Amino acid sequence: MWKGDGSEKDDGFVTRPILSCLHTDKERINQFYERLNSDASFVVETMLERYSAAVVPTPRIDDIVIITDISDMICRFMNEGGPDSVNDYLTHSPDVIPLLLKGIRTVLQDTQHTAEHNYAVYCSFTFVASLAPFSESTMRSALVSGILNVSLEIASNPKLLKCGNRAESLINKLQSCLIFRPVTTAAVASINNLVTRRDFNLPQMLRSTNTLFRKEWTRFETLLLEQAVILSLFDNGFAVERGSCASCKTIASRKDFFKCSGCDILLYCSTKCQESDWGRHRVDCKIVNEYLGKHLSANISRAWRRQGILQANRYWSSIIVLAQKKEIPLLDLGVQITYNSIPFKLDVFDCRKVDPSSVESILSKEVLRASSESLPCFMLKTILPRTVDIFMVYLNDARDARGDGEACRTQGAIFVDEDNNRLYPTARDVVSDIISQSHALSKSDWRKLWGSKPFEILAKKAMEDGVVF
Numbered sequence: 084m085w086k087g088d089g090s091e092k093d094d095g096f097v098t099r100p101i102l103s104c105l106h107t108d109k110e111r112i113n114q115f116y117e118r119l120n121s122d123a124s125f126v127v128e129t130m131l132e133r134y135s136a137a138v139v140p141t142p143r144i145d146d147i148v149i150i151t152d153i154s155d156m157i158c159r160f161m162n163e164g165g166p167d168s169v170n171d172y173l174t175h176s177p178d179v180i181p182l183l184l185k186g187i188r189t190v191l192q193d194t195q196h197t198a199e200h201n202y203a204v205y206c207s208f209t210f211v212a213s214l215a216p217f218s219e220s221t222m223r224s225a226l227v228s229g230i231l232n233v234s235l236e237i238a239s240n241p242k243l244l245k246c247g248n249r250a251e252s253l254i255n256k257l258q259s260c261l262i263f264r265p266v267t268t269a270a271v272a273s274i275n276n277l278v279t280r281r282d283f284n285l286p287q288m289l290r291s292t293n294t295l296f297r298k299e300w301t302r303f304e305t306l307l308l309e310q311a312v313i314l315s316l317f318d319n320g321f322a323v324e325r326g327s328c329a330s331c332k333t334i335a336s337r338k339d340f341f342k343c344s345g346c347d348i349l350l351y352c353s354t355k356c357q358e359s360d361w362g363r364h365r366v367d368c369k370i371v372n373e374y375l376g377k378h379l380s381a382n383i384s385r386a387w388r389r390q391g392i393l394q395a396n397r398y399w400s401s402i403i404v405l406a407q408k409k410e411i412p413l414l415d416l417g418v419q420i421t422y423n424s425i426p427f428k429l430d431v432f433d434c435r436k437v438d439p440s441s442v443e444s445i446l447s448k449e450v451l452r453a454s455s456e457s458l459p460c461f462m463l464k465t466i467l468p469r470t471v472d473i474f475m476v477y478l479n480d481a482r483d484a485r486g487d488g489e490a491c492r493t494q495g496a497i498f499v500d501e502d503n504n505r506l507y508p509t510a511r512d513v514v515s516d517i518i519s520q521s522h523a524l525s526k527s528d529w530r531k532l533w534g535s536k537p538f539e540i541l542a543k544k545a546m547e548d549g550v551v552f
């Protein structure tokens with residue numbers, strides 16, 4: 084199939100006849116494997132090697148043809164099923180996305196722009212888009228490899244119209260990855276790079292894209308801005324999180340308690356309190372330990388808990404409205420935040436109706452027990468791409484059934500309810516505050532604010548003002 088490693092440039096022609104006989108026919112693809120006496124991983128490795136050899140600073144038209152053919156071919160192989168499928172292999176290989184993005188950049192930067200060039204970009208980009216949404220690590224390497232500028236360049240180039248809708252759906256799929264801290268950091272660096280590059284005029288490029296792409300891009304930036312502000316606040320020590328001893332019910336800052344080492348969920352103020360509660364908690368603790376295990380490191384869990392609590396506080400007035408709609412008393416309230424789809428979903432549930440045989444019931448029982456003793460708290464369930472986390476959240480005294488003032492509608496909606504109605508944080512919300520101040524700081528181009536430490540000053544100032552949640 085492939086003679087050599089690409090150093091002999093003339094072997095490129097063989098890919099086209101293979102393509103024309105394969106089409107998308109699964110049967111033929113399998114016969115192809117058999118005839119080669121090989122499997123998906125060998126085929127993919129060989130294809131990527133040939134692709135890589137064609138990505139050179141000044142590609143000849145033969146190289147462009149190879150880039151087109153190979154990405155076209157991988158796309159066709161992608162749909163083929165089986166345990167050792169090309170799809171599986173490609174999804175788990177860390178080198179694929181960076182290589183393809185490099186290929187696209189090479190073709191876009193070439194001084195020549197033939198129809199073959201456009202088709203090469205089309206095939207490679209289709210392939211990149213078909214792999215989204217990415218895993219956390221792939222997303223990071225995709226950002227470092229310039230997935231944002233590639234998408235923008237493609238969306239703003241009228242000759243690449245065929246890729247246009249793929250660019251907007253790609254930007255949409257990338258958004259859900261922004262909830263991971265390393266991804267946020269990489270995305271901030273990536274946008275900062277775009278803004279400061281002299282040869283890249285971001286606002287102008289955006290203007291030449293279509294409305295749908297601009298909408299997705301704006302949502303991407305809004306979400307990124309919000310995540311960057313939240314992380315910046317946390318890094319500066321914002322947020323005093325409250326906790327309560329499961330035994331004596333003292334409420335104080337969470338850091339004043341220690342966690343039950345069995346379940347990592349319940350908090351105690353002293354060994355004495357833990358011992359006196361053990362008879363009651365033992366059975367539940369064992370179940371949590373068995374089913375939930377310590378699958379998350381304490382830090383990941385803490386980051387999600389803090390993020391979840393912050394969002395629940397920001398959207399408290401919406402939560403109350405949702406609870407009233409579903410006729411759930413605030414004492415029995417559960418809040419569910421789903422980060423799996425864009426926009427994120429915020430929903431409420433009744434702790435009394437949690438399946439008693441589920442792991443979640445351990446927490447819902449604790450919430451109901453605390454409520455019956457007039458400790459204001461709710462159960463928070465966070466659904467993430469590969470895991471579910473549950474927490475118990477103690478409410479600030481200021482949060483009550485009234486909600487918290489007018490909603491702030493200047494920002495794009497990050498959350499929707501289960502009927503897809505947009506939800507907006509309350510007006511006196513620190514995150515929205517910082518974001519609107521950032522916009523106001525530089526009227527000419529607020530994007531200049533993307534730096535290595537965005538919003539540091541604003542976050543520090545907000546903390547000096549004594550904002551807590």
Ligand SMILES: [Zn+2]
Nearest residue numbers: 328331352356
């Ligand atoms: Zn205690």
Ligand SMILES: [Zn+2]
Nearest residue numbers: 343345346368
């Ligand atoms: Zn426990």
